[in-house]
Amino acid sequence: MFISTEDENMPLPLENGKALENSSPVGSNPDSNDDEPSQEIPSTFTDVNVVQEDEKFQLEQRILNLEGEIVSLRHKERSLDEKRREALNKILDIKGCIRVFSRVRPFSPTDKQRTHQPISVESEKIVVRSGGSRKEFEFDKVFPQESLQEDVFAEVEPIIRSALDGHNVCILAYGQTGTGKTYTMEGITESPGIIPRVLQELFNLSSLDSSISFTFSISMLEVYLGSIRDLLAPRPSSRKYTASRCNLNIQTDSKGSVEIDGLTEVEISNFTKAKWWYHKGRRVRSTSWTNVNETSSRSHCLTRISIYRYGDTLGGKPEATKLWMVDLGGSERLLKTGATGQTLDEGRAINLSLSALGDVIAALRRKKGHVPYRNSKLTQVLKDSLGDKSKVLMVVHVSPYEEDVGETTCSCTFAKRARAAECNRELSEESKKQREKRIVELEGQMKEAEEGCTDLSTQIQKADFLLSENRRLFVKKYQPLEDEETFPITPKENVPEITVTPRNSEKGLKTNVTSSVPRFMSSTVASRIRETTAEKEIHSRPKSVRSWARSSMQISGSQSNSFDRRFKAHLRTSNKRSRYSEINTMAGDIKYGDDSDIKPSVLPQSKTIAPSDPKPRKPLAHHRRRMSDLL
Secondary structure, three states: OOOOOOOOOOOOOOHHHHHHHHHOHHHHOOOOOOOOOOOOOOOOOOOHHHHHHHHHHHHHHHHHHHHHHHHHHHHHHHHHHHHHHHHHHHHHHHHOOEEEEEEEOOOOHHHOOOOOOOEEEOOOEEEEEEOOEEEEEEOOEEEOOOOOHHHHHHHHHHHHHHHHHOOEEEEEEEEOOOOOHHHHHOEOOOOEOHHHHHHHHHHHHHHHOOOEEEEEEEEEEEEEOOEEEEOOOOOOOOOOHHHHHHOOEEEEOOOOOEEEEOOOOEEEOOHHHHHHHHHHHHOOOOEEOOOOOOOEEOOEEEEEEEEEEEEOOOOOOOEEEEEEEEEOOOOOOHHHHOOOOHHHHHHHHHHHHHHHHHHHHHHHHHOOOOOOHHHOHHHHHOHHHHOOOEEEEEEEEEOOOHHHHHHHHHHHHHHHHHHHOOOOOOOOHHHHHHHHHHHHHHHHHHHHHHHHHHHHHHHHHHHHHHHHHHHHHHHHHHHHHHHHHHOOOOHHHOOOEEEOOOOHHHOOOOOEEEOOOOHHHOOOHHHHHHHHHHHHHHHHHHHHHHHHHHHHHOOOHHHHHOOHHHHHHHHHHHHOOOHHHHHHHHHHHOOOOOOOOOOHHHOOOOOOOOOOOOOOOOOHHHHHHHHHHHO
């Protein structure tokens, strides 16, 4: 037995795992990188589609949550706005639906040195002294001579909010000629009056409410000599203009709403446009010179702002309300003004309509079943803005001069009748204190509701922005995938689609043509030109006849006869045309179907392809379909 003396190193199998590692093919590969550690194979696998679906689901949930949050915020906003409206309406009801203010005109610069003044002014009272007698007249508020336009508008502003809330509102300026009625309503550039400030406030308040949208329109009219004149009507060069402008009828529907047929109504989208239309109507108003005023208004000027409210709770039909701003003509004694002729008639008409207005207010005070609205055009127009559920504000203007004491007394008496329509008896001091306390509480509630609405509006704007961003992200990231899922295209389906390579002259134009028929069966360029040319030749005459007939229908009969010769000449020249020239003129108008995008410019310019048959025949159904398209 032969025994080797050399030491034999026989590795143990799987000793410390090194033998298997050394004997592995990777370990013996000379190209392998021994320095880089081998990557471990993960035990779990992550599907990319699962991650994408999860992100898509989270984004959808985020969008749904934002939509629900916006709905909830809008519901809270409507609830707070309803509380604000109720508080404001209660405040106006406590103060009176018919409120009467008084404004004393200041002395002119030349008359400031007068020491004796027949009237004295308190916060809510005017005392008139004349001939040893003393009369007191109470008002809701009295504006002294040094009051500003801002002070007057501060009392007007609450009923502007009421007009936007859905109540009819009427603001009237009453008083003797020359006491500043027009100044209070219109003002001047440096100190605007009620009307410009109201227009500005309407647009400011409507922009704050995001839950309701508003549209406004303006109309202007004057009651002149017992008739209604449209101040915004256009001025065509017609003799019937004056008659048609004054022929406006007043109608009342079953709900008591007053409408004036033929009255011009212009939509106003901003304050600048509204101011322009108002000044346009004001310039047409009737004025005249009298002994009392150089530019005395000889009519009642009425400005109407129609307010249309659109909201989710209102449905598709808008809610319409009216805001009247009335500059009444001056109540005056005819002997004092020295009016004669037409000016005398104008003064009488003004006094009659003012008397009718007083009768209406007296009837409302006594709550009679019959109110004499029809005694004057003025009261007929303002019928739905003087009665129940309406807010009326009257500013009575008085003169501080001693020679005007009689007119001042009459104006204050008229105001007393108007106030009696709401407060039949004077309140005690205790009742006045309780009323003031209740008004303060309601004003606090209204202010709290307004602040809550402002905060909710800010939150809604932020949520709307986030919602729009998430929707944009969803459309950008997942909408293309949804389109591919809706119309899946796999290589196995082998859709026969051919992409026509454009020529050099047609770079940028690509057309996808589906090969529903073999290529050798499709029409050639020459055949398509022949077909199009033949169709143009056949249908050119009906089109020309139809165009001439249409033009003759749009003119009068006497004018259409003058075109007969031209029409006949057109037919003669169309019959004498050469077919080759016809092809040249039509070549620029050829439009090919969806299966080709080749233009005639591709063909050599020196060659003109003419049809082999000058009168090709088409199937009858084809011609009927083409002719029906022309009819």
